[in-house]
Amino acid sequence: MITSPFIRALMRVLGPTAVGVSDSFQEEVFEIVCHVRFAQRIRDKLLAREWNGNSTGGYDSSDDDDVESCSAESSSEDSSFMPSGDISTSEEVHRDYFFNNETFSDIILEFGPFKIHAHKVILASNSTWFEKAFSSGFSEATQTTIDLGNEEDPKLLFAMLNHFYNDDYNNHIGQNDPIRDHSTLHLEVFLLADMYDAPSLRDAAKQRFIRGMTNAAKWHSPIHDEQVEVSRRVVGLDAVQFADVSLQEEMFCVLEMYVREIMQTPRVVVLVGRGEMFSQEFAERFAKRISALLEC
Structure with missing residues (x-):
């Protein structure tokens, strides 16, 4: 069960009021959060700014039920990654928050007229091509910008x-x-x-x-x-x-x-x-x- 202290600890590292935390440490924590089975709800709430945002990294306790429910839904080995049921419009907005957003972005993709701020962990988890590019000896593994060409x-x-x-x-x-x-x-x-x-x-x-x-x-x-x-x-x-x-x-x-x-x-x-x-x-x-x- 995810508790408020756990969320507060995450907010002190990843929240909008986080101070004195190195970028590398934030990236490590963020990547761990992205891999846990209940990560989507946590990411949604972190990036949707559904927090009171005070200097102590405060947390709106009204969100506890949602996060605890997500944890319970994810406890079974047979459960799917995302909870079942319809997704509300507000949740869809939260899920899209990362797309082309500089928040925690660690790679830029350029193609045609577009310049997209992306995240390696999301690209690699959806595409074997990106996964291999980021984990191999290819130049893409160390570049901060990748030109996908115009073909x-x-x-x-x-x-x-x-x-x-x-x-x-x-x-x-x-x-x-x-x-x-x-x-x-x-x-x-x-x-x-x-x-x-x-x-x-x-x-x-x-x-x-x-x-x-x-x-x-x-x-x-x-x-x-x-x-x-x-x-x-x-x-x-x-x-x-x-x-x-x-x-x-x-x-x-x-x-x-x-x-x-x-x-x-x-x-x-x-x-x-x-x-x-x-x-x-x-x-x-x-x-x-x-x-x-x-x-x-």
């Missing part, structure tokens, strides 16, 4: 980093952009997450991509040209090289499941006939599926 869409990079601090995919991926086809957008997010080996974002993008393609195949026959081209990017002759091939497999399963609906799309029929719809591997598997249907 990737800076808006998608920004959204990925935002996702690391707030895992609500829908709020920052930009699905309301009327110019972009959602299936293409989700695929691009998946590819970015695949490159940075970010499992949480990769899975979120894959779920929405497969859901969208399934709905397109099931309910929109013939399917739109955008979906046809996206399918070719995943299972076609010039398919992207995936580190995680699960999206390819699930995409092909959708095409197999709704083969009758898919083959009602004239463009698909033409591309299949020309041998331009699938890579050799997927073309053979698709042909077997067609043969099986004809034998029924």
Whole structure:
């Protein structure tokens, strides 16, 4: 059970009125707090300034119940990292407090027009790419600023980093952009997450991509040209090289499941006939599926 003295001790080190504490010691304590199972609530309260802020590092005792409850929820080995239940708007704001905030920031990421104040522990916990970069002999391990380049869409990079601090995919991926086809957008997010080996974002993008393609195949026959081209990017002759091939497999399963609906799309029929719809591997598997249907 987390008690008020424990919180007061943390506030004396990490709170807004902390004095006489070295930056290195603050970083060590902060990293420990980030790794404990009930860390999210503590970080939220520390950084949301829900403290009375007096010179003794005072603490608002009304917050005890929340923190103690969080500790109780985290006591079971089988419990998830975050407590279950809906997250209130105020808590969402608190969770986002770290994003692009200089507080405890120990790394700056530059790409396109953006300059993001980030935190290694959060980046590394969400991306194997960052974890390896910070813990290996690469130059990134000692740099205070990393240039991520301009090869990737800076808006998608920004959204990925935002996702690391707030895992609500829908709020920052930009699905309301009327110019972009959602299936293409989700695929691009998946590819970015695949490159940075970010499992949480990769899975979120894959779920929405497969859901969208399934709905397109099931309910929109013939399917739109955008979906046809996206399918070719995943299972076609010039398919992207995936580190995680699960999206390819699930995409092909959708095409197999709704083969009758898919083959009602004239463009698909033409591309299949020309041998331009699938890579050799997927073309053979698709042909077997067609043969099986004809034998029924």
